[in-house]
Amino acid sequence: MATGRTHRPATRSRGIPEATVARLPLYLRALTALSERSVPTVSSEELASAAGVNSAKLRKDFSYLGSYGTRGVGYDVEYLVYQISRELGLTQDWPVVIVGIGNLGAALAGYGGFASRGFRVAALIDADPAMTGKPVAGIPVQHSDDLEKIVSEDGVSIGVIATPAGVAQQVCDRLVAAGVTSILNFAPTVLSVPDGVDVRKVDLSIELQILAFHEQRKAGEEPGAEAAAGGPAGASGAAVPPAARSTEDTSRKGPDGDMPAVMPA
């Protein structure tokens, strides 16, 4: 997920496949909603559709946790909420620090989804002295000089990095040195961390790029031309068409479009 040495090899932690772990929070969210509506039981079909997966996958996922359903009936909502929470470790308190209180850091600080899942924002940290003491989402920002003290005093093991890319690695190093062993990285850069430290990343622009890829495919496909609204707008060659091969082009195999010939490397 991240770089260098990261994330336990290819082992599945305690027999639960990684892909399943990644879906547990989805199930939990759907179950919580059902629970709030006092729905007592739910079938794999119903829950799957509420979580946006198919039911076979859901049943297989649950089978890794144990046999928590009742044949002919379905799953007890409250019971499952508890089991999944426990499996994810959400029955304990996880203090989290957020480093980098810009727009994004502030948004994260105020994000309700954390608190409701057992994550407690233990501290907000920023390098800008002008921010120090200013409350954001009700929590006073602390200066990054105190990072180590904060992490160790509060027993923080999860850190969120929302700084500019340029300082993300050094913030990461300091967090790790202070005892943090899980990092959620919003900076658009690859972090390298020692063994035993987990990094997950969220890159906003990567998601958009993946969408653009699929969007581009849609234009040339549709049997009935590029239907309704929403085609790419200024689809001119706006972006720079950089370098090209310099040597006589003998055998370039790219499926289509070669590059406009300019400036060799």
Added chain:
Amino acid sequence: MATGRTHRPATRSRGIPEATVARLPLYLRALTALSERSVPTVSSEELASAAGVNSAKLRKDFSYLGSYGTRGVGYDVEYLVYQISRELGLTQDWPVVIVGIGNLGAALAGYGGFASRGFRVAALIDADPAMTGKPVAGIPVQHSDDLEKIVSEDGVSIGVIATPAGVAQQVCDRLVAAGVTSILNFAPTVLSVPDGVDVRKVDLSIELQILAFHEQRKAGEEPGAEAAAGGPAGASGAAVPPAARSTEDTSRKGPDGDMPAVMPA
């Protein structure tokens, strides 16, 4: 990825595996950095480590795009930047609307990573009349009454939803009806969309939950006890332990910890 009917079946779009597509933006980022440092060529090994993957994977990924390298030498940085950009559709202009200008929406509006990748923030939309006209990141917020007009006039095909969960589906429906065919969803809810519309989601709390899962594992594993700093803090049973089986518990198979027995369903 999303829900209901979404995302083209299990087909790989034009032969490029989905897993590879998801990594292209990573390569692109690493290559852009090299390009800025005027590095002319790069080996699969170097680029892989800069992108945080292993080199075999990278070479296999590139092999789906075509034979863009030179044996014994490596890849031409500029050339690859262009090829990957083209493959991702980033050589065209993608107008994007962001709906829901709260903390997160504002952060997204100001996020530099968009503009630098061919994404243009065409409009910011919010339902709060008090926001209308207020500039955020230099762009005036427009009222959601005008959503349809904005989308169709600007030929927007990508929408970003950063609203509260409660209104996300209806915003989604309106975007889709107006012609949007790709949606990036930050609201913690499952969106259902008609066939042909892609949805990708980013859920901040899901990532943290996955980290918590692994974090929890670390405690009980380490050969030399739970070393240094950073253990879970208030690891008491703080969270509510909800319902339990009501009938005599005959055959519950959950690997360990059954539930504290209280309140039947």
Added chain:
DNA sequence: CGGTGTGAAAACCTTCACAGCG
């Protein structure tokens, strides 16, 4: 009967290891 739990098959993705080209 209805719906879970699960072997077995299929699809997909990653890694290995090396032929072959510049």
Added chain:
DNA sequence: CGCTGTGAAGGTTTTCACACCG
């Protein structure tokens, strides 16, 4: 010689389909 490009092997994830149980 060095490094790409790629078949083949190995792993993981998804899907199928049905035995089995309440």
